[in-house]
Amino acid sequence: MTSDSTDKLEPPSRRHALTSLWQLRSYVRPYRFRMLAMFILAAASTVAQLLVPGMIQAVIDGPVKHGNLAGLWLLGLVIALLGIAEGLTVWLRRFIQAKVALSMEADMRTDLYAHMQKLHAGFHDRWQTGQLLARATSDLGSIRRFLAWGLIFGLMSLGIYVAVSVQLMTKHFWLGLVVAASAIPLFIVARNFARNFIVASREVQDQQGEVATIAEQAAQGIRVIKAFGRAPHMQRQFDDEAMKLHDLSVRKLMIASRSWSLFSLIPNATLAVVLVGGSIAVANETLSLGGLAAFVTLQLMLVWPIEALGWIIANGNEAMTAADRVRDVFETEPTIVDRPDAKPVDRSKSRGLVRFENVRFQYEDTPEPVLKGIDLEVRPGETLAIAGVTGSGKTTLVSLVPRLYDLTEGRITIDGTDIRDITIQSLRTVVSTAFEDPTLFSMSVRENLTLGRAEATDDEVNEALSVAQADFVHDLPFGLDTRIGEQGLSLSGGQRQRLALARAVLVKPAVLVLDDPLSALDVHTEELVERALASVLTGTTALIVVHRPSTVALADRVALLADGRIAAVGTHSELLESTPDYAAVLSAESEEVTA
Numbered sequence: 311m312t313s314d315s316t317d318k319l320e321p322p323s324r325r326h327a328l329t330s331l332w333q334l335r336s337y338v339r340p341y342r343f344r345m346l347a348m349f350i351l352a353a354a355s356t357v358a359q360l361l362v363p364g365m366i367q368a369v370i371d372g373p374v375k376h377g378n379l380a381g382l383w384l385l386g387l388v389i390a391l392l393g394i395a396e397g398l399t400v401w402l403r404r405f406i407q408a409k410v411a412l413s414m415e416a417d418m419r420t421d422l423y424a425h426m427q428k429l430h431a432g433f434h435d436r437w438q439t440g441q442l443l444a445r446a447t448s449d450l451g452s453i454r455r456f457l458a459w460g461l462i463f464g465l466m467s468l469g470i471y472v473a474v475s476v477q478l479m480t481k482h483f484w485l486g487l488v489v490a491a492s493a494i495p496l497f498i499v500a501r502n503f504a505r506n507f508i509v510a511s512r513e514v515q516d517q518q519g520e521v522a523t524i525a526e527q528a529a530q531g532i533r534v535i536k537a538f539g540r541a542p543h544m545q546r547q548f549d550d551e552a553m554k555l556h557d558l559s560v561r562k563l564m565i566a567s568r569s570w571s572l573f574s575l576i577p578n579a580t581l582a583v584v585l586v587g588g589s590i591a592v593a594n595e596t597l598s599l600g601g602l603a604a605f606v607t608l609q610l611m612l613v614w615p616i617e618a619l620g621w622i623i624a625n626g627n628e629a630m631t632a633a634d635r636v637r638d639v640f641e642t643e644p645t646i647v648d649r650p651d652a653k654p655v656d657r658s659k660s661r662g663l664v665r666f667e668n669v670r671f672q673y674e675d676t677p678e679p680v681l682k683g684i685d686l687e688v689r690p691g692e693t694l695a696i697a698g699v700t701g702s703g704k705t706t707l708v709s710l711v712p713r714l715y716d717l718t719e720g721r722i723t724i725d726g727t728d729i730r731d732i733t734i735q736s737l738r739t740v741v742s743t744a745f746e747d748p749t750l751f752s753m754s755v756r757e758n759l760t761l762g763r764a765e766a767t768d769d770e771v772n773e774a775l776s777v778a779q780a781d782f783v784h785d786l787p788f789g790l791d792t793r794i795g796e797q798g799l800s801l802s803g804g805q806r807q808r809l810a811l812a813r814a815v816l817v818k819p820a821v822l823v824l825d826d827p828l829s830a831l832d833v834h835t836e837e838l839v840e841r842a843l844a845s846v847l848t849g850t851t852a853l854i855v856v857h858r859p860s861t862v863a864l865a866d867r868v869a870l871l872a873d874g875r876i877a878a879v880g881t882h883s884e885l886l887e888s889t890p891d892y893a894a895v896l897s898a899e900s901e902e903v904t905a
């Protein structure tokens with residue numbers, strides 16, 4: 311698993327980013343009526359809020375001025391009712407908003423996850439895990455904030471600005487104009503603050519990721535670090551990154567403190583102008599005392615929406631960039647998909663005749679093909695070992711059979727049918743795979759084992775476990791129900807390999823692909839597994855990548871891979887006699903393994 315910061319890509323053009331955000335509108339559609347209700351409720355609470363200053367004016371210029379207590383009760387009641395109406399509408403809107411926002415984000419995340427699952431292995435080779443994680447978490451969060459919060463508050467803030475400015479100018483034109491104009495510097499300060507603050511927050515988040523990655527690697531690789539005496543080096547590396555995190559966090563706080571002082575300075579300076587100008591106007595009788603009180607109340611109501619507008623614009627920019635990054639993933643088309651006329655095959659009817667016909671394969675972004683014309687036939691029930699020097703393409707060759715990668719040229723057939731004409735779902739019940747580096751998931755042993763065949767019975771599971779010599783699971787604290795740690799780390803390498811082997815065997819495939827599945831086993835256990843495996847392999851076609859002579863013993867024939875081609879095929883003893891390279895490969899590999 312690699313992990314990296316997420317902002318290392320070219321920034322998208324603004325127009326492109328806007329289109330990306332627009333393309334996500336389908337996620338808003340299911341919630342359009344609730345969004346409309348939110349707009350109506352937001353408008354209602356704004357109206358209730360805007361009516362209050364007028365009521366204050368009426369209280370001061372009416373009952374207070376004339377000492378009329380009866381009128382005061384009535385106006386007081388209206389103000390209270392307006393307050394209640396505002397409170398209720400805000401509560402209801404927030405209630406709907408929380409559900410809509412989180413559901414929208416969950417919808418996007420589910421689709422993104424499903425899409426990532428459909429993408430071919432080559433995509434996951436190229437993309438860093440950290441980048442995909444950031445898209446599925448913080449980027450979707452930014453989009454959600456804008457669609458479910460920014461849009462509504464943006465419109466609301468604009469509405470309040472216009473309505474309040476008009477009211478202020480109606481009460482006193484020049485003072486109203488001053489207040490309306492004071493919104494411009496306030497907006498600029500808020501927008502710049504939000505922009506810088508969001509960038510600074512993102513940098514802090516990325517740096518937190520870096521620090522977490524180093525800590526995680528140090529914890530996982532503690533044995534290697536200690537064995538090589540690299541603890542001081544790792545400590546220095548950690549200190550450097552932790553210091554960077556400290557500096558970035560301080561910078562973020564500095565941005566906040568600088569801007570917050572301006573946030574209070576501008577409205578207070580405007581308030582001073584309004585109080586002086588307003589008092590003169592009251593003295594000149596161009597404004598009533600109640601009018602001045604209403605004016606000040608209205609002016610203060612304007613501060614938050616203007617500041618919010620700055621945030622919303624910055625949040626909009628952030629959401630556009632995020633949408634663009636999410637689109638990168640969504641627009642990557644899965645390349646390994648069913649052909650329109652692909653048919654399922656019945657596993658029980660498959661004989662397991664595998665043929666490679668002039669197969670060529672090249673990884674994306676690599677200059678040279680790895681496989682340059684493979685012709686090979688594996689007969690039903692036969693076990694064929696693939697040998698070759700390290701890096702010769704053995705893993706690549708066997709990965710083509712379950713279509714983890716699609717070949718570049720030529721074809722692979724099973725029982726005469728091109729594997730691309732078989733639905734992927736059924737192909738992967740016909741072909742089952744176990745890799746040298748087995749991935750186990752953070753779930754129970756049983757769930758890990760039945761990944762390829764959920765309906766397997768306990769007897770079948772036990773049978774597969776005994777073939778793989780993995781009966782140790784019965785001694786785990788909860789047997790098959792024991793939850794094994796992330797990546798199966800609470801198990802030894804050999805135990806993990808045996809579970810992965812049992813998982814592959816349990817599928818009872820017609821074609822079993824084993825990529826050096828016994829490399830982590832001691833000689834004695836390997837012998838036991840091979841003996842048990844031999845009985846399973848009699849009815850199954852098997853392709854086994856081998857590195858040492860002991861595993862070759864399982865095979866009926868061996869194919870030697872060299873320079874992207876099959877250099878020789880024959881039994882182990884035939885090849886030993888006829889092909890000096892074969893003996894050299896096996897002895898070199900076994901020396902490596904022994905070392």
Ligand SMILES: Nc1ncnc2c1ncn2[C@@H]1O[C@H](COP(=O)(O)OP(=O)(O)OP(=O)(O)O)[C@@H](O)[C@H]1O
Nearest residue numbers: 435673676680698699700701702703704705706707
């Ligand atoms: N995902 C990938 N993207 C690009 N190149 C790759 C990828 N995987 C493998 N290669 C390259 O393809 C070549 C063949 O690799 P492969 O893993 O198939 O060899 P191998 O014979 O199985 O090696 P080993 O015996 O060491 O396991 C190597 O040069 C390797 O660097």
